[in-house]
Amino acid sequence: MSHAATENRPALLDRLREALPKIVLSPTVAIVAIFVYGFIAFTVYLSFTNSRILPTFDLVGWKNYENLFKIRAWDIAVSNLLVFGILYIVICCALGLLLAILLDQRIRAEGFIRTIYLYPMALSFIVTGIAWKWFLDPGIGLEAVVQGWGFENFKFGWIKDRDMAIYTIVIAAVWQTSGFVMAMFLAGLRGIDSEMMKAAQIDGASTFALYRRIVIPQLRPAFMSAFVVLAHMAIKSYDLVIALTGGGPGTATEVPATFMYSYTFTRNQMGIGAASAVIMLMTIAAIIVPYLWSELREKKQ
Template identity: 65%
Template sequence: MKAHDNLLPRLLLSPSALLVLVCVYGYIMFTVYLSFTASTMLPTAEWAGTANYQRLLGLENWEVSLRNLAVFAGLYIVIAMVLGLALAILIDQKIRAEGVLRSVFLYPMALSLIVTGTAWKWLLDPGVGLEHTLQSLGWSSFSFGWIKDGDMAIYCVVIAAVWQTSGFVMAMFLAGLRGVDSEQISAARVDGARTWQIYARIVIPQLGPVFVSAFVILAHMAIKSYDLVIALTNGGPGRSTWLPSVFMYQYTFARNEMAVGAASSVLMLIAISVVVVPYLLREMRGAKNNG
C-alpha cells in the first residue's frame, strides 16, 4: 500500500517534470551547443569553438546593448526600489483607503509587458499622447518627445518599467514593514524618537532581506527585458534602446546569425545566474538551518 501511495504522485508529476527537463533545460543545453557551432540561418554541427564569443565581444551592436542595459538596469532598479519603499512607508502609516491604494499600486503588475509597452507608447507619442493633449488644452509650449529622441528613448523604457513593477516592490516592502517588531517601535516612541528617526534607525535596517529579494527580482527582470522594449520602442530610434535580449533576437532571427545570437543568450544566462544563484543558495541554507 505504501509503495502504491508513493508511485501515484510520481506518475502524476512525471509528465510535467519531463516537459520541464526537455523544454527548459534541454533547450538551454542546445543553445549552449549552438553557440560553439557555425550555425547561421539553420542549426549546423560544424564546430567553431569560441569564435562566436570572440566575434560577439567585438561587435559594436553588442557594446551598445550593454551600455543601454547599464543605464536601464541602474535607473530601473534604484528608482523602483526607492519608490516602492516610499509607497510602502506611506501606506504603513495606516492611512484611509489603504486597501484601495494597495490595489491601485499593484494593478500595473497584473498587466502584461506588451500591454504596458503599448499603453506607454501611446502616452509618450508626441502626436497623440501627453504632448498633444497638453498642447490642445492651451499649453502650446509643452514638449515631451523623448520617445523619438535617440538620446532619451532609453529613459522612456525606464519610466514604463518602473511604473510596471514599483507596486510589486511596494508590496514586498510593506510585508517587511509589517513584520518589524512593534515593541521596538513603541519603545522608540516612548523615548521621544520622531517617525523619520524610527524608520531610519530601526525599521529600514531590518529590511535587509527584502532589499536583497527586491534587487534580485528587478535585476533579473532588467537583464531579460524584451517584451516591454519591443512594444514601446521596437529597439529604436536606431539602436538607442537595444538591450542584450533585443540583440539576441535580431541576430538570431533577423540577421541569420544563429550562433552569435546563441552566444549572446548564453552570456545573458550567465549574468542572470550570477544574480539569482547566490540568492537561491542563501535561501536554501537559511531554510536548512531553520529546519
C-alpha cells in the first residue's frame, strides 16, 4: 500500500463517520417530508378545488372557505370546541396543579400514587371513550348501579342529553389527561429553589402567599407547556368524541375534527372537508408557533 493511500484512509473514515448519521436518518426525513408535509400541502391545495368524492384539480378559489362558514354544523362544531377546550384546559390545569402540590408534600407512597394518576394517559382515547360510554350509559352505568342500591330518584343521563352531552367529553378528557399535567407541574415544583421558599417562610409568609407570590409565578413555563399540549389535543379531538358519543345526540358533541371526517368521507364534500382541516391546522399553528418562538428567544438570551 502506498504512502498516499495510507494518509487518505483516516480522512475517508472521518468522512464516513460524519455522513453515517445523515445516511441513517435520510429515510425517516424523506418519509416525514412526503407523508406529513407533502400531504399537508396537498390538503391545502384540495381546499381550493372543487373536489367531491375524489380529488379534482379544478380550482375554485376561496369558495370552499366561504361555504364552510355558511354551514350551521360548522358553527356548532366550533362552539362545541370552545366550550370543550376552555373547560378541558382550565380544569386540567387546576386539577393537575392541585395534585402536584399535594404530591410535593413528600407524602408516603408517592411513587405508587403518581403511577395511578399517570396510568390513564397510557390508554388510548378510544379505550377511554368506550369505558366512559359504558360508565355514563343510564341503562348499564352509574345511574343503573345507584338506582340498584335503592336510590331510585338518582338521575345522571348527561350522555343522552343534547344540552349536557358535551360535558361528558370534558369529564372523560380531564380524567385521562390531568395526571399528565400533574407530572409537568410536579417537575416544575421540584425545580424551584427551596432556599427561596425557606427564606419567605422565615419572613412570615403564609402558605397561600408563598404559593401565590413565589411558587405559581415560577411555574410559568409548565403552564405554557400544559396549555400548548392541551390546546393541541382539544383541537384535534376525534377518537374520544367518536368512541364516547359519536358526535351526538344529533350534533350536540360535533367538533371540527368529526366535521372534517364527516364532510370528507361520508358526505363526499372533500373540498369543504379539506378547508376545515386547514382551519384546524392554522389554529394549532397559531398556538404552537408563538410558543416555540418565545422558547427559542429565551434560550438565545
